Amino acid sequence: MKIRLREPTIAFLFLLPAFIGVIVFYYxxxxxxxxxxxxxxxxxxxxxxxxxxxFKNYATVFRSTYFWQSLRFTVYFTFMATVLELAVxxxxxxxxxxxxxWLGGILRAIIIMPWVIPPIINAMIWRWLFHxxxxxxxxxxxxxxxxxxxxxxxxxxxxxxxxxxxxxxxKNSSIMAIFLLGGLAAIPADxxxxxxxxxxxxxxxxxxxxxxxxxxxxxVALLFRGIDALRTFDLIYGLTGGGPxxxxxxxxxxxxxxxxxxxxxxLGSAYAIVVFAIIVGLAAVYLSRIRRNMRFKE
Amino acid sequence: xxxxxxxxYRTQYTYLMQTVVTILIAVFCLTPMFYILSTSLKPRGAExxxxxxxxxxxxxxxxxxxxxxxxxxxxxxxESKGSMVLPADQARIVKSLSFVTPLxxxxxxxxxxxxxxxxxxxxxxxxxxxxxFRYKIQSLIFLQLGAMIPIAVTIAPTFMLxxxxxxxxxxxAMIIPNIFYNVPxxxxxxxxxxxxLPFDxxxxxxxxxxxxxxxxxxxxxxLAAPGLFSAGVFAFLGSWGEFMLASAVSMGIPAVQTVPAxxxxxxxxxxxxxxxxxxxxxxxxxxxxxxxxxxxxxxxRGLTAGAVKY
Numbered sequence: 001m002k003i004r005l006r007e008p009t010i011a012f013l014f015l016l017p018a019f020i021g022v023i024v025f026y027y028x029x030x031x032x033x034x035x036x037x038x039x040x041x042x043x044x045x046x047x048x049x050x051x052x053x054x055f056k057n058y059a060t061v062f063r064s065t066y067f068w069q070s071l072r073f074t075v076y077f078t079f080m081a082t083v084l085e086l087a088v089x090x091x092x093x094x095x096x097x098x099x100x101x102w103l104g105g106i107l108r109a110i111i112i113m114p115w116v117i118p119p120i121i122n123a124m125i126w127r128w129l130f131h132x133x134x135x136x137x138x139x140x141x142x143x144x145x146x147x148x149x150x151x152x153x154x155x156x157x158x159x160x161x162x163x164x165x166x167x168x169x170x171k172n173s174s175i176m177a178i179f180l181l182g183g184l185a186a187i188p189a190d191x192x193x194x195x196x197x198x199x200x201x202x203x204x205x206x207x208x209x210x211x212x213x214x215x216x217x218x219x220v221a222l223l224f225r226g227i228d229a230l231r232t233f234d235l236i237y238g239l240t241g242g243g244p245x246x247x248x249x250x251x252x253x254x255x256x257x258x259x260x261x262x263x264x265x266x267l268g269s270a271y272a273i274v275v276f277a278i279i280v281g282l283a284a285v286y287l288s289r290i291r292r293n294m295r296f297k298e
Numbered sequence: 299x300x301x302x303x304x305x306x307y308r309t310q311y312t313y314l315m316q317t318v319v320t321i322l323i324a325v326f327c328l329t330p331m332f333y334i335l336s337t338s339l340k341p342r343g344a345e346x347x348x349x350x351x352x353x354x355x356x357x358x359x360x361x362x363x364x365x366x367x368x369x370x371x372x373x374x375x376x377e378s379k380g381s382m383v384l385p386a387d388q389a390r391i392v393k394s395l396s397f398v399t400p401l402x403x404x405x406x407x408x409x410x411x412x413x414x415x416x417x418x419x420x421x422x423x424x425x426x427x428x429x430x431f432r433y434k435i436q437s438l439i440f441l442q443l444g445a446m447i448p449i450a451v452t453i454a455p456t457f458m459l460x461x462x463x464x465x466x467x468x469x470x471a472m473i474i475p476n477i478f479y480n481v482p483x484x485x486x487x488x489x490x491x492x493x494x495l496p497f498d499x500x501x502x503x504x505x506x507x508x509x510x511x512x513x514x515x516x517x518x519x520x521l522a523a524p525g526l527f528s529a530g531v532f533a534f535l536g537s538w539g540e541f542m543l544a545s546a547v548s549m550g551i552p553a554v555q556t557v558p559a560x561x562x563x564x565x566x567x568x569x570x571x572x573x574x575x576x577x578x579x580x581x582x583x584x585x586x587x588x589x590x591x592x593x594x595x596x597x598x599r600g601l602t603a604g605a606v607k608y
Contacts, residue, residue: 008431010510015437018422018485021478025456026444032455092323099316107320109594110327115601116590117331118539120558121579124565125330128337128572136333139350170330175601182602231448234541238562252450260546265454272451283446287439294486296427296434296493 030276037269050266057270067271070249073161077250078229081168082222088169089176089221094206096177097184108181115174123238126167130154130239154240157247164248168235172228176221183217184210216289223286230279251275331583338362338576345572361577367396397578399553400560404538404582407469407556411476411537412530418477419484420526424514426485427492428500438486445482449542457546467554471547476540480533487532487600491525492518528596531589535597538586557582 005013037057039050061067096107117125129137130153138150153163187210195205233252236242242249242257249257251271258268337345339357342364422441426434456475457466465471495518503513519526541558548555555563561582565575590597 007429011425011429011431014421014425017418018441018481021418021481022441022444025475025478026447026452029452029455030447033451036454095319095323099320103316103320107323109591110324112590112594112597113331113587114327116535116587117583118558120541120561121582124561124575124579125334128576129330129333134346134348134350136350174327178598178601227446231450233450252448255450256542259454269454275448276451279446279448283443287442291435294435294438296489
């Protein structure tokens with residue numbers, strides 16, 4: 001007997017493995033984390049056997065000064081890192097676009113390098129460069145005569161906050177630049193030529209032609225990086241461990257600490273759900289922006 | 299005359315400026331890695347000497363030998379005179395933390411993740427890009443929205459799931475979730491490639507009596523090789539750097555740690571041995587940096603697929 005499948009059925013079957021996996025490892029997990037956050041759950045205990053505590057975990061979270069501090073830091077970090085990355089990335093993208101073809105090729109290869117480095121290894125690199133006694137960064141500052149002795153990059157609270165941001169900017173400006181290069185390449189060349197013929201100076205061209213044309217890409221890049229920066233974990237864990245004290249602790253790193261250091265899965269889950277709630281809003285905007293790029297033949 | 303001269307002056311000036319800008323960006327992007335490379339080539343202890351050497355006067359591969367566990371006891375003994383740790387003990391510690399195991403583990407995990415996420419995503423991408431059904435965009439959004447969820451949110455239940463499957467402390471506990479962490483992105487990347495192929499292909503193949511699975515396997519897949527490739531490289535890089543899950547499910551057991559988890563362990567154990575840590579960093583980055591350079595065009599395409607439509 002021969003079974004003839006209709007095309008939508010075949011499509012469904014083809015999509016099935018991906019859907020099952022994403023449901024199991026993303027959507028179902030959210031529900032689980034939600035359930036955990038309502039229980040007084042210790043480490044590896046089964047949640048069904050643990051007391052249901054309604055929103056007590058959330059109450060604990062919202063009452064704790066640590067939470068507000070880490071929320072503040074997470075938001076500050078996200079804002080500063082994203083804005084600086086946009087500035088540096090835009091600079092690098094414009095430069096790559098401007099220089100000769102040959103240099104541009106080299107620049108592209110160079111710019112992508114920081115992006116390749118895994119975040120946890122990025123943290124290690126900066127731990128060495130920010131070393132209190134023999135760090136290259138402090139050494140350069142001392143050699144230039146800017147400071148008398150190397151600053152305590154990772155142990156002085158205000159400095160630590162900005163050192164973490166700097167390390168993130170170093171790594172992630174490259175992805176910003178790569179995004180924007182794509183956007184620049186997509187601007188039709190005749191628009192530039194028209195502006196040139198009209199005698200527009202380069203700064204004016206940048207402000208009135210390039211920037212407006214680039215705006216959609218910039219917006220998507222900002223959202224993409226913002227979502228990523230809000231869930232920063234590896235960099236913090238490897239570079240400062242959240243310290244000094246809890247100054248550089250992000251919501252994600254707090255959640256992780258509650259899970260695997262203190263073994264409080266319930267409380268950690270409450271933190272995680274807060275992270276999720278913040279990100280969901282941004283993600284919705286992001287997806288609605290990139291939806292325009294999803295065009296497939298019906 | 300003067301106009302011509304000033305034009306020539308201007309091109310030379312422009313060329314100079316372009317070179318300067320290129321060098322500035324190169325310094326910004328490469329200095330940290332360069333300094334790590336330089337540290338990794340210093341003899342043990344020399345990394346703390348002031349004034350700092352930007353490049354070691356006597357480069358040595360000592361640190362790499364130590365990190366790869368091919369250090370000899372005699373060598374350590376001569377080095378660590380007066381140290382509290384016995385040479386034999388130190389050799390044992392070094393052997394136990396040999397970076398060969400994490401590198402091997404990471405290779406296994408990343409290759410498996412790349413292969414399986416390619417398989418699964420190319421199926422779903424085919425459905426979205428080439429088959430007739432109603433909820434294409436919705437399917438894509440459903441996958442993408444999932445991928446927006448941070449690992450910090452899913453890690454606890456995933457950990458519990460792996461525990462109940464008895465997979466903790468195995469590489470499978472990293473491989474399986476990582477496959478699906480990469481499926482949404484890969485699906486999109488591959489779907490974009492599939493969509494660019496001419497639609498007469500299917501009609502021609504149908505006339506020849508191909509079944510849908512045959513069209514997929516024998517016609518579309520070979521033609522979309524570059525797209526598949528880009529997605530594969532992407533998944534490989536993604537799982538190479540994944541840290542949170544890897545460190546949670548490997549539970550501090552060196553035998554099953556991937557590079558990122560082992561790296562942290564290593565840097566805690568040998569907190570002051572920065573030549574060793576640097577060598578480990580170089581070893582963990584070398585392969586992916588090389589891959590990215592070789593496949594640069596595909597990687598960049600993959601990165602920008604979401605933000606920019608080509």
